[in-house]
Amino acid sequence: MTALLEVSQLGVEVQLEGSLRPVLRDITFTVAAGEALAVVGESGSGKSMTARAIGRLLPPGSRTSGDISFAGEPVLTMSPGALRSYRTDGIGMIFQDPRASINPVLPVGDFLTEPLRTLRGMSRQQARARVVELLDDVGVSRPEARLRQFPHELSGGLLQRVMIAAVLAMEPRLVLADEPTTALDVTTQSDVMSILDDARRDRGMGLVLITHDLELAAAVCDRTLVMYGGRIMEDQASARMHDAPLHPYTAALLASRPSLTLKPEYLEVIPGRPLSAVEAPHGCPFADRCALALERCSASAPVMRPLHGGRTSCIRAETLAPSLAPAAGGSRG
Amino acid sequence: MSSIAAYAGRRRRVRLAGAGDRVLVLCALVLVAMAIFVLFGSLIAPQDPNAVNLEIALQGPSSAHLFGTDATGRDIFSRVLAGARPSILGPILISLGATALGTLIGVLAAWKRGVSDTLLSRGMEILFAFPGLLLAMMAVAILGRGLTAPVVALAIANTPWVARIIRSAALRERSLPYVAAASVQGFSGLTICLRHVMPNIARTIWAQAALTFTYGMTDLLAINYLGLGVQPPTPDWGVLVNEGQNSILQGAPWETLFASVFIVLTIVSATVLSARLGGDDTAGIRA
Numbered sequence: 001m002t003a004l005l006e007v008s009q010l011g012v013e014v015q016l017e018g019s020l021r022p023v024l025r026d027i028t029f030t031v032a033a034g035e036a037l038a039v040v041g042e043s044g045s046g047k048s049m050t051a052r053a054i055g056r057l058l059p060p061g062s063r064t065s066g067d068i069s070f071a072g073e074p075v076l077t078m079s080p081g082a083l084r085s086y087r088t089d090g091i092g093m094i095f096q097d098p099r100a101s102i103n104p105v106l107p108v109g110d111f112l113t114e115p116l117r118t119l120r121g122m123s124r125q126q127a128r129a130r131v132v133e134l135l136d137d138v139g140v141s142r143p144e145a146r147l148r149q150f151p152h153e154l155s156g157g158l159l160q161r162v163m164i165a166a167v168l169a170m171e172p173r174l175v176l177a178d179e180p181t182t183a184l185d186v187t188t189q190s191d192v193m194s195i196l197d198d199a200r201r202d203r204g205m206g207l208v209l210i211t212h213d214l215e216l217a218a219a220v221c222d223r224t225l226v227m228y229g230g231r232i233m234e235d236q237a238s239a240r241m242h243d244a245p246l247h248p249y250t251a252a253l254l255a256s257r258p259s260l261t262l263k264p265e266y267l268e269v270i271p272g273r274p275l276s277a278v279e280a281p282h283g284c285p286f287a288d289r290c291a292l293a294l295e296r297c298s299a300s301a302p303v304m305r306p307l308h309g310g311r312t313s314c315i316r317a318e319t320l321a322p323s324l325a326p327a328a329g330g331s332r333g
Numbered sequence: 334m335s336s337i338a339a340y341a342g343r344r345r346r347v348r349l350a351g352a353g354d355r356v357l358v359l360c361a362l363v364l365v366a367m368a369i370f371v372l373f374g375s376l377i378a379p380q381d382p383n384a385v386n387l388e389i390a391l392q393g394p395s396s397a398h399l400f401g402t403d404a405t406g407r408d409i410f411s412r413v414l415a416g417a418r419p420s421i422l423g424p425i426l427i428s429l430g431a432t433a434l435g436t437l438i439g440v441l442a443a444w445k446r447g448v449s450d451t452l453l454s455r456g457m458e459i460l461f462a463f464p465g466l467l468l469a470m471m472a473v474a475i476l477g478r479g480l481t482a483p484v485v486a487l488a489i490a491n492t493p494w495v496a497r498i499i500r501s502a503a504l505r506e507r508s509l510p511y512v513a514a515a516s517v518q519g520f521s522g523l524t525i526c527l528r529h530v531m532p533n534i535a536r537t538i539w540a541q542a543a544l545t546f547t548y549g550m551t552d553l554l555a556i557n558y559l560g561l562g563v564q565p566p567t568p569d570w571g572v573l574v575n576e577g578q579n580s581i582l583q584g585a586p587w588e589t590l591f592a593s594v595f596i597v598l599t600i601v602s603a604t605v606l607s608a609r610l611g612g613d614d615t616a617g618i619r620a
Contacts, residue, residue, distance in 0.1 A: 055517045057513050057516070057517060060446055060447070084519045084521065085519070086519075087516070087517050087518065087519035088518070088519030089519075091517070092517075092518075093514065093517045095510055095513075095514055097510065100509060100510040100511060101510040101511050101513075101514040102511055102514070103511045103515070103528075103529045103532075103533065104511070104533070105532045105533055105535075106528070106529075106532070114520075114528070115518050115519070115520070118520070118524060119518075119519055119520070163514075166518070170518070170519075
């Protein structure tokens with residue numbers, strides 16, 4: 001598989017209280033066509049910022065370093081015209097909060113057909129027919145009637161489906177889904193995810209799923225990227241990560257989840273509070289909270305390196321890896 | 334199809350939401366009446382507004398002359414009705430011009446940000462320095478008397494007020510996620526501004542248009558009052574206030590009084606409309 005999206009050594013600094021503060025450091029990963037990659041991390045770990053950098057939606061005044069290339073084209077230096085066609089044909093973005101991300105004063109039908117008409121040159125009837133078909137695909141009942149409704153008349157789940165339909169309508173080669181299910185209840189969540197997964201399989205599009213749900217990541221994505229404090233901690237096959245994490249942070253995250261089979265008195269916690277990316281120190285951002293940290297962990301910036309078929313940024317990974325597997329191996333239902 | 338019927342019903346209810354607001358209804362009625370006078374004022378007028386009859390000069394209100402007569406015996410009621418057109422059309426043009434230009438500049442500044450925003454905003458601030466009335470007088474001095482010069486000058490003078498408020502509304506709007514969503518779909522900036530940003534700030538734009546109308550009217554009638562704009566015998570309300578001045582001392586305040594009442598009614602109604610349209614934050618008095 002050739003890489004569809006290649007991010008290498010991406011660094012982003014944003015304006016904060018008048019000075020530039022780094023929020024992403026040394027982000028390197030690839031997504032192949034048809035591949036699903038999960039980006040997992042706590043709030044403030046930089047996962048959404050990564051997606052925004054890929055969509056060139058960073059706040060004004062921010063500075064980027066490194067490279068993002070899409071199908072061989074450098075994204076960060078695109079001219080306005082090239083950027084528009086990259087956004088129309090290359091990528092589609094699904095946002096966290098569908099209610100805020102759809103123009104509230106236009107009927108849903110306008111929101112859906114407008115890109116097809118203005119960017120794809122379809123006639124009103126063609127666009128309408130296509131949109132009705134798509135809404136049906138994503139499980140929206142009575143699509144004809146929905147087209148006349150306004151966003152405030154639809155539920156969050158319906159609206160998220162509408163947004164997904166709008167993205168799929170453009171048949172992008174890569175979909176960036178930024179916590180697409182956060183605003184939805186659990187049953188709707190699985191529906192929405194399976195719609196995305198089907199679309200990925202049928203159309204061979206790449207998918208970057210940003211989430212803080214490790215289970216969801218494992219269920220939908222081939223590969224998982226764990227982020228913390230603006231850095232990638234670990235990158236490996238989702239299935240393997242649950243049994244053999246390559247970073248103490250991942251191990252701690254896995255240990256702190258409730259389990260279906262084990263009923264412990266207390267859930268494991270990671271001491272301290274999650275660091276936001278702007279506060280991250282020069283060394284390993286997790287060193288302060290890591291039970292296994294040594295002094296040298298904070299001394300130098302961690303470097304991603306390959307290990308056991310994945311990648312890790314922990315400098316002690318070789319020695320620690322065998323002991324990081326969850327205590328009760330395979331206990332999770 | 335029952336859902337569509339239900340939907341239509343809901344929409345009608347929203348439209349009538351303002352009906353409970355008695356002040357608003359009253360003001361809307363005043364403005365509707367003024368609109369009728371603008372369109373058909375000279376037709377409704379019971380007498381020829383320019384027919385002179387010195388025998389009945391300076392009479393008070395009576396059944397024959399509802400508002401009385403002026404110093405040359407012209408029917409004041411007819412003159413006030415006929416005066417609606419020049420008095421109201423001018424401010425409407427000022428409002429249209431200032432709102433269009435101000436919206437353009439405001440949205441452009443908010444959308445482009447950076448250097449363009451700085452240039453446009455500083456440019457507007459320079460315009461703030463000129464009082465509208467002074468600009469209008471200068472225009473008359475250069476271009477000669479008549480409506481064109483003061484209307485153009487006042488439209489320009491009112492532009493920065495609109496631009497400043499539209500800019501801040503557009504800035505707030507463009508930071509919302511749906512605008513980012515639209516731009517990542519590949520829409521051009523122009524499409525996003527026209528289809529997404531502007532409809533969402535439409536209320537503010539309408540409120541500003543109504544407010545600009547009142548300010549334009551005050552200034553334009555002042556110009557006409559000073560004799561720099563509309564020329565007699567055209568019965569503009571500003572002209573009427575001026576002409577009636579001398580009669581006040583002779584015990585006949587009717588011409589000035591009734592013209593003023595019409596001016597105040599129109600301006601108050603438009604201000605209330607603006608306040609109700611824009612919500613309390615954009616309404617009211619310019620700082």
